[in-house]
């Protein structure tokens with residue numbers, strides 16, 4: 171049939187790829203589809219409690235006027251805000267009971283707009299109505315052909331969320347944002363990303379897979395659906411016009427996101443990459459990526475059932491709830507990495523604000539520290555540095571270089587000083603003693619305090635890391651750090667005044 175000239179180079183040619191690739195492909199499909207997997211496990215540990223949350227203050231509301239670099243924006247329109255965004259969340263009745271808990275953590279009833287699209291009716295409880303988007307049942311797609319050997323035809327239903335949403339005729343929409351039921355969005359940062367672009371033009375904004383082979387098999391031009399992607403209203407309308415006809419041309423594709431990319435490609439629109447969308451096609455602990463986040467706002471986290479919980483001693487949902495505290499205080503800075511040195515003690519210190527602090531015994535350069543350490547593996551199991559679509563470094567097992575990691579335990583806003591105080595406590599792991607190294611032993615430090623002024627306009631400036639400075643303190647076992655904009659001439663190096671003291 172006519173399909174052959176249009177069929178996907180990535181999927182339908184699989185059968186001619188070496189057997190090993192085929193095997194890998196089969197194994198990833200086990201993970202890829204949220205509709206065929208059911209990897210749910212909620213460990214029953216207690217979370218470290220976040221004390222004094224009830225007294226939590228938030229920074230005052232920010233004025234809508236900012237010194238914005240609105241280079242792609244029309245001059246005469248208001249700034250993009252939450253009201254302009256409609257979410258389309260792909261879900262399945264089978265996994266809804268567990269997955270809805272992820273959506274509840276980030277969804278803001280009466281502020282966020284959008285729908286969860288299900289394959290069939292689910293039981294709705296009262297507290298769901300007040301904490302979740304409206305549920306809709308997708309249209310019947312049995313008339314479309316689906317011929318991929320290992321995938322699931324729900325992919326067609328999910329790709330049509332775009333045309334079904336546009337079909338609702340909602341007003342004042344600038345962006346359609348797609349995500350899965352196991353995607354966590356940092357809504358404020360999503361807006362920070364989208365407000366840079368003119369929604370009247372055709373934009374397709376998202377990010378790739380972390381696993382290089384996934385991008386080879388799907389496309390480096392594809393916005394991965396679980397990491398979430400945004401389609402400008404203009405493009406969504408254009409897609410709606412062609413989508414059903416377009417879908418018929420690609421029955422051999424695997425998923426919903428490659429179907430969308432195939433149709434976006436017919437309109438000649440490339441993927442605008444924003445690295446804050448995280449598909450998380452990784453296994454194990456995402457710590458390495460999060461602790462060395464690219465210098466761009468953190469927009470989403472995906473595959474929450476597959477990756478380890480992002481905080482130790484907390485389950486997956488509790489971990490996301492803990493992130494809500496730094497999100498409320500200073501969302502723009504969430505997970506942003508600052509690097510500094512304690513020259514007298516010979517330590518490298520890395521702060522990933524609102525998440526974790528690490529101390530490494532020894533001086534490690536910024537160009538090393540900004541590479542994610544491989545606490546995770548690619549979907550092909552090996553922690554192989556060539557398996558990823560970005561640079562990584564090994565996670566030091568050597569007892570002398572192994573980082574001491576402190577995780578967020580609490581954060582508050584001090585309105586007198588206009589700063590946030592966040593506390594990080596040592597993750598207790600057994601350590602053999604390191605004898606071969608000079609310098610102080612970081613195990614004396616069991617908590618870290620980080621002070622930082624909230625910076626809602628961080629991303630209106632050219633991307634740059636904040637600087638951090640270690641302050642003297644009399645508190646025993648505590649490291650006190652200030653994080654903020656770098657001063658004139660300040661660079662990330664061991665400062666000479668305390669180098670050999």
Ligand SMILES: *[C@@H]1O[C@H](CO)[C@@H](O)[C@H](O)[C@H]1NC(C)=O
Nearest residue numbers: 243244245246247248249370
């Ligand atoms: C902005 O200007 C464009 C072009 O002049 C016009 O088409 C559009 O309607 C204007 N939008 C608003 C909100 O005034």
Ligand SMILES: *[C@@H]1O[C@H](CO)[C@@H](O)[C@H](O)[C@H]1NC(C)=O
Nearest residue numbers: 278279280281299300301302
């Ligand atoms: C949302 O708005 C409706 C109608 O204005 C109101 O009844 C409801 O209490 C609001 N819900 C929340 C969670 O604010």
Ligand SMILES: *[C@@H]1O[C@H](CO)[C@@H](O)[C@H](O)[C@H]1NC(C)=O
Nearest residue numbers: 289290308309310311312313
């Ligand atoms: C979808 O449509 C087909 C063909 O019209 C029909 O057989 C099937 O029962 C429908 N499925 C649902 C869930 O309504």
Ligand SMILES: *[C@@H]1O[C@H](CO)[C@@H](O)[C@H](O)[C@H]1NC(C)=O
Nearest residue numbers: 171313314315316418419421
């Ligand atoms: C679906 O596949 C069948 C068999 O290959 C073909 O006859 C039919 O035309 C296809 N339908 C569409 C809508 O492409």
Ligand SMILES: *[C@@H]1O[C@H](CO)[C@@H](O)[C@H](O)[C@H]1NC(C)=O
Nearest residue numbers: 229230588623624625626627
């Ligand atoms: C706090 O500091 C930030 C960053 O300098 C500034 O934007 C904000 O207006 C300040 N807020 C108050 C209440 O002073």
